[in-house]
Amino acid sequence: MTDAPKNSASPPRPAPLPAATGGIDAPPALVIRGLAKRFGGKIAVNGIDLDVPSGSFYGLVGPNGAGKTTSLSMATGLLRPDYGSVWVHGVNVWDHQLQAKKLMGILPDGVRLFDRLSGEQLVTYAGLLRGMDRETVAERVKDLLAVLDLAKDAGTLVVDYSAGMTKKIALASALIHAPRLLVLDEPFESVDPISAANIRDILQGYVSSGGTVIVSSHVMDLVQRMCDHVAVIAGGNVLAAGTVDDVRGAMSLEDKFVELVGGRNQTEGLTWLRTS
Template identity: 60%
Template sequence: MPAGPTAQPQVQPQYAPAAQAWPPNPTAAVSIRGLFKRFDRKVAVNGLALDIPVGSFYGLVGPNGAGKTTTLNMVTGLLVPDAGTAMILGRNVWSDVNAVKRMIGVMPQPDQIFDRLTGMQLLVYSGMLRGMPRAEAASRAKDLLGAFDLAQAANTMVTDYSAGMTKKICLASAMIHSPRILVLDEPFESVDPVSSANLKDILIEYAKTGGTVIISSHVMALVERMCTHVAVVNNGQVCAAGTVEQVAAGEDLEDRFLQLVGGRHEAAHLAWLDGGARDSVGAPAGAPVGAPVGNAYAGIAPDGRGAAGATASAPAAAQPGPGAPSGAPSNESGAR
């Protein structure tokens, strides 16, 4: 999606070290400086800095363990940082936490909701928690249940929902008070294509009317298609941020992501995973189950007994190489 009229494109991608020196931007939807969080000896977020423009559809991407969720938890007031500043629409997240919580909608995790309520009850409860009158909350809950194809399940307890239905009710509960900023961690995970398309329409419309959407996602094609902006997080820092076009820099976003975060390595090749050329225990196709392979005995005999007594006829490829330890058991004995 192209940058909306209200988006304030960041001219250059940001790089974390330089960004630390800038003061927070009070006109940004979210402005983060020097955010730091350590869990015991693990530094999860390491001086992260980022500005998210008002009206943007902002994707946060990064490898597993990069620090996305920890960052979002700190920005939404769920987790106290060890250091740094985060502002939401000019308000400090930790000194003005009540004002901030009214302005943001955070998608709860499935284990954080009261799943003994029905979908309708959960939404009404979520609205009333944010100060909405019951009648208005009920009316919006009905709209949301319809929009997410959950009308039939309105009176079913959430504990009986499927994973995708639970995800949708979590999303709906983040939206019911019409927040100015929506923070959604992996919002499309396990949601079916029809509901996803409906949700995307709702979110795009919301961003067009000035709302800011922040999603974390591993689906690069989705980020490229839906988001106006993207930040790549790696090792607890932002390694590139800006409009999707700026960060992609003329390449496919996924390729650019792989260049930025690295991580493609030899472990991506598993010699034993060969789709049938060898049997499941490493013997050549067609070899009797339980045939010894190199120095290792690879399985059990067809009759279910152990391999003792099996004679060696391992293929050359499975023979120990010249560097094999001299004390290694020989194939003669078969078993080890």
């Protein structure tokens, strides 16, 4: 393989999104063209193209090491790509980083937080950092902590939160400024079933009101039930992308994923594991 990944040319810049979002003719919420990243001799992302429609609930699935997190990190301005371009609602992420990041709420994988703040202080700080006035921030913090079942732990330091609580307080920080695009890497990991259901309701309501969600997850059933679009990534390449129904066809999403990605191991050799 050559050093320059495929599709490294940048496309014409998409037109800016109109003030009223979510319409049938609205430009994509996210446009990726020729996005590529290499770490030493390993190509992590191999010049991928992706269009995420405005108002969609978009799932990103793939095996460990597929390039999902690296792709999302580059798409949201957290990791500079070697090649390619990204636009969020018509704004070039790497040419206009501040303007693009104002449009996004991000929950990265392995998120590092200011964990010596209380949960309430952390979400308040996130709102103030976005330039919001204190009264609005206070109202939204109260609402978010209540709906995410964190109100009783508002004064607890984040360092003392469980893994699931930490995930939820990070989500609250991503939601505080009501972004137009939410990018969530494994948002349900370590989250209990009741909280997961509440989060799904929040995200579904957000999409219904015109927002766009991109969620990376290993749980195929969750993606199939929750998302209307999906992309399958493996080996740094997009193997399939489109509506969930178009990608899976007559199969379940999990079966289609296994067919596309391959690598299913045979277990006939484990004769010693039989109990009778």
